[in-house]
Amino acid sequence: MLRYIARRLAQAAVIVVIVATITFVLIHLAPGDPFSAVMDNPNVSEKVRETLRAQYGLDRPVPEQFVKYVNSLAHGELGWSFSHDRTVREVLGRALPNTLLLMGVALVGSFSLGILIALIQVARRGSITDHALSGLTLFFFSMPDFWFAILALLAFTYWVPIFPVGGAVDPVMHEYMGFGARILDRLRHLALPAIALTLLASASVARYQRAALLDVLPADYIRTARLKGLTEREILRRHALRNALLPIISLIGLSFPALLTGAFFIEKIFAWPGMGYAVVNAIATRDYPLVVGGVIIGSIMVTVGSLLADLLYAWADPRLRSH
Amino acid sequence: MTPPLLSIRDLRTYFYTEAGVARAVDGVSFDVGAGETVGIVGESGCGKSVTALSILRLIQPPGRIEPGSRIEFEGKDLVTLGDEEIRHIRGNRISMIFQEPMSALNPVFTIGDQVAEVARIHAGLSRRQAWDRAVETLALTGMPAPEDRAKQYPHQLSGGMRQRVLIAMALIMKPALVIADEPTTALDVTIQAQILDLLVHLQKEFGTSILMITHDLGVIAETTSRVIVMYAGEVVEQAPVDELFARPHHPYTEGLMHSMPHIGHDQDRLNVIPGTVPAPTNWPHGCRFRERCPYSWERPEREHPPLYDVGAAHVSRCHLAVEPERRNNPHAPLVVVEGVGAA
Numbered sequence: 001m002l003r004y005i006a007r008r009l010a011q012a013a014v015i016v017v018i019v020a021t022i023t024f025v026l027i028h029l030a031p032g033d034p035f036s037a038v039m040d041n042p043n044v045s046e047k048v049r050e051t052l053r054a055q056y057g058l059d060r061p062v063p064e065q066f067v068k069y070v071n072s073l074a075h076g077e078l079g080w081s082f083s084h085d086r087t088v089r090e091v092l093g094r095a096l097p098n099t100l101l102l103m104g105v106a107l108v109g110s111f112s113l114g115i116l117i118a119l120i121q122v123a124r125r126g127s128i129t130d131h132a133l134s135g136l137t138l139f140f141f142s143m144p145d146f147w148f149a150i151l152a153l154l155a156f157t158y159w160v161p162i163f164p165v166g167g168a169v170d171p172v173m174h175e176y177m178g179f180g181a182r183i184l185d186r187l188r189h190l191a192l193p194a195i196a197l198t199l200l201a202s203a204s205v206a207r208y209q210r211a212a213l214l215d216v217l218p219a220d221y222i223r224t225a226r227l228k229g230l231t232e233r234e235i236l237r238r239h240a241l242r243n244a245l246l247p248i249i250s251l252i253g254l255s256f257p258a259l260l261t262g263a264f265f266i267e268k269i270f271a272w273p274g275m276g277y278a279v280v281n282a283i284a285t286r287d288y289p290l291v292v293g294g295v296i297i298g299s300i301m302v303t304v305g306s307l308l309a310d311l312l313y314a315w316a317d318p319r320l321r322s323h
Numbered sequence: 324m325t326p327p328l329l330s331i332r333d334l335r336t337y338f339y340t341e342a343g344v345a346r347a348v349d350g351v352s353f354d355v356g357a358g359e360t361v362g363i364v365g366e367s368g369c370g371k372s373v374t375a376l377s378i379l380r381l382i383q384p385p386g387r388i389e390p391g392s393r394i395e396f397e398g399k400d401l402v403t404l405g406d407e408e409i410r411h412i413r414g415n416r417i418s419m420i421f422q423e424p425m426s427a428l429n430p431v432f433t434i435g436d437q438v439a440e441v442a443r444i445h446a447g448l449s450r451r452q453a454w455d456r457a458v459e460t461l462a463l464t465g466m467p468a469p470e471d472r473a474k475q476y477p478h479q480l481s482g483g484m485r486q487r488v489l490i491a492m493a494l495i496m497k498p499a500l501v502i503a504d505e506p507t508t509a510l511d512v513t514i515q516a517q518i519l520d521l522l523v524h525l526q527k528e529f530g531t532s533i534l535m536i537t538h539d540l541g542v543i544a545e546t547t548s549r550v551i552v553m554y555a556g557e558v559v560e561q562a563p564v565d566e567l568f569a570r571p572h573h574p575y576t577e578g579l580m581h582s583m584p585h586i587g588h589d590q591d592r593l594n595v596i597p598g599t600v601p602a603p604t605n606w607p608h609g610c611r612f613r614e615r616c617p618y619s620w621e622r623p624e625r626e627h628p629p630l631y632d633v634g635a636a637h638v639s640r641c642h643l644a645v646e647p648e649r650r651n652n653p654h655a656p657l658v659v660v661e662g663v664g665a666a
Contacts, residue, residue: 220426226381228441228492229413242431318431318476 005307012303019299020292024069027283027291028062034082034286056082069292078296079289083282088293091278096297098168099274102193103263109198110259111252114205115241121206122213123236133206140203145262149269152196163192166271193270197262201255208251212244219243246317253309257302327354328499328532329378329396335389336370336377343604347373347386349556355500360526360533362547362564364540364579368600370556371536375502378534379417380409397499415445418493422505424485428477434488435461435473441495460491465521483514487521494525501526502534507542519546540583544568549636552576555600555611558630562637572639574616597656610642617653618643 035049035058053059057068072079078088117137121130140148157165164170168189169182177185216222217240225239264276271277279294281287314320336348348370355361363371377388380401394401397416401409418441421427429437438457442448448456454473461469464487477485486506493501503522507515523546526533535547543550543564550567552560552575560573571577578596598615601607607614610623622642631644643650 220421220423221429223381224421224427224437224489224492225429227379227413227419229410229415229444230440231410239429243429246431316431318433319478 005311008307008310012300012307015303016296016299020073020296021066023292023295024066024288025062027286027288028065030286032286033058034288036286056080069289073296078293081282081287081290081293083285083287083290088289091290092275092293092297095273095275095278098272099260099263099267099276101190102197102267102272102274103259105190105194106197106201106259106263107252107255109194110201111205111248113198114202115209115245115248117202117206118209118213119236119241121210122217122240123233125214134210137203137206140199141207143200143203145197145200146265146269148200149193149196149266152192153269156192164189168273189272193266193272196270197259197266200262201259204255205248205251209244209248212247213240216240216244246313249309249313249316252312253306256305256309260298260302325357326395328357328359329355329394329534331374331378332393332395334374334377334392334394336373336382336386336392337389338386338603340385340604342602345603346556346606347603348377349606351553351556351558353551353558353561355532355534357499358526358530358532359549360523360535360547362535362537362543362550363553364537364543364550365553366538366596366600368603369553370603371538371553372504374553375419375504375534375536378502379413379419380404411445414441414492414498415496416498417500417502418496418498419502419504420486420489420493420506422508424482424489424509425477427489428485430477433474433476434480434485438473438488438491438495441492445496456495457491460495461488463494463525464488464491465517466491482510483517486510486514486518490518490521490525494529494531497529498531500532500534502536504536505538506535508537508539522546540579552579555606556603557611557640558638559612559640560638561630562634566634566637570634570637572633572637572644573612573641574618574643575612576639578615610640614657617656618649619657620646620649622646 033053034056035052050059057065060068069079078092080086081088081091084091117133121133124130153165156163166189168186170177170185170189174182174185213236222235222239225235230238260276263274264280266272267274267276268280275294275297279291279298282290282294331354332352334348334351335346338345338347351370351374353361363374365371373382373386376382377392378394378396378401380388382388388402392402396412399408399412401412404412428434435454435457438460439448439450439453442453442456443450446453446456458469458473461473466472466484466487472480472484477488480488486509490506501522506522507518510518519542522533525531533546535542537543547564550560550562550564551558552567552573554573554575560567560571560576562570562572567576568580571580575596581594582596584593596615601611601614608627609625610616610619610628613619613623616623626642628640628642630638630640631642633639633644
């Protein structure tokens, strides 16, 4: 088991290195650099820009910059963020908890909601409820994240202004609030992006879970359960769900990248100060180290997440536990 | 005279498929007495398993038990019983052993849990008590080291062990009737014998009635006292086991017996009944066996035979009962044997 984990972690390291390299090359291939994009000011002379570029080593050939970057990575440094004027580590260190909070809530919320919807559908399979919920999940499944997020923003901050427009806290008042009010302020800001992400992600969970439950129901052991005198509800919740959860656990691993990119869009639209927000802005400002650093952290999250999902699967399926 | 434990009258279970109405069980009547072992024998598709599932009302749509069918058990009609009450009977008063010990157990629960679950539902035992009862029952089925085995998962057990688990599950509530649907088909021969011995032994110990469903006349001979032969959704012959083996009346029963291979007899090829069971959506008119029958004449074509009395407690659904001389000149059956003749 430990050997398996070690091998998977080694694979994850290789993946992260490859992803980082590709990102590094791609972002340098994109036209412009930090000093042409941000300092788009005619008063800054080309001479000044040249000096700045030389100062940050941006005048060197890309392979040389890459070697330097890898060298600093090897020392545990992610580099300097031009646009934030701080270390990348500091910028991402501040953004990461916000992303983890949003993703965590959406992960737990979407899987709970998705599984619940599927259970309701399968308990009433073939009924109007089942068909209506199928239509609804298909609707959310097909909906582009960003479009739904914009719509939610428009609906609940403008037409019916019950939620704040963006950010993680009230930019002015938060500092002056008491402890309870601060928590409430955070929850109010978290609600809309978290609900949007949860609804979007729960649609696919519900669809997969419904299919997995319907797959399991004709099994002989379900007939055995019926034969024992269990109610249909007990059969569904205990015997069928326990088996039908297995494919959904592997879905958790697969949904990690989607949830992360989904979170990137949602963060940008709701101005949620997470990694997605930071990285999307960094791309616009050609903040190379911040982009690559964000991608490295993101790819670590994805690979570790899928490893955790696989371990969870192996734990949940007694047939795999002994291996 | 005490009424029988189980009394089935005119049971009809139909499946409403796209190909038409499949009359899988079509007017079946028989009794099972307390402590008795009754065998139902027949080919695949003759309606044995559907009969068994009907008794426990486990028929899933598009199938249903037709109104007018009666299944009386301990003074209740199982056909019209409420869902709650039928659940109280399942696993408690009537239990069932399936033929697929591989797939009939839930792969993600320990076998102890799965056996104990029955006692938890029906005896209202606590988790701990039910577990202890499960271990005791597993021990009764000859499971070695039952305390340790109970903590194992189905995939860790052999086929024979899994069948013992199913038997423990079926017997934990000491039911009045156990329906065993091909309980040994999936097992190899030595294990088959062990499982049959176990069933016979447990039946004597608990006084349970057994309805033994099988296509294997050897199993019937070894375990049952009375035999029901089913063909095309109907009972075609019924007799005490010795009587049936000594004097089979229905040509189908005769065919089944001929098709049994005998050890010590030099046989180049197996005697098989030509053809197969017709489709249940389209039972033949008249006698349902006539196309495969070596004695058939015009009467079975016209007239659906009733169950004739042909001996002591012996009935047969064959017109030979009234025209016995027809048995003297067998001919080739009507049915077109595969690969021979025109389509």
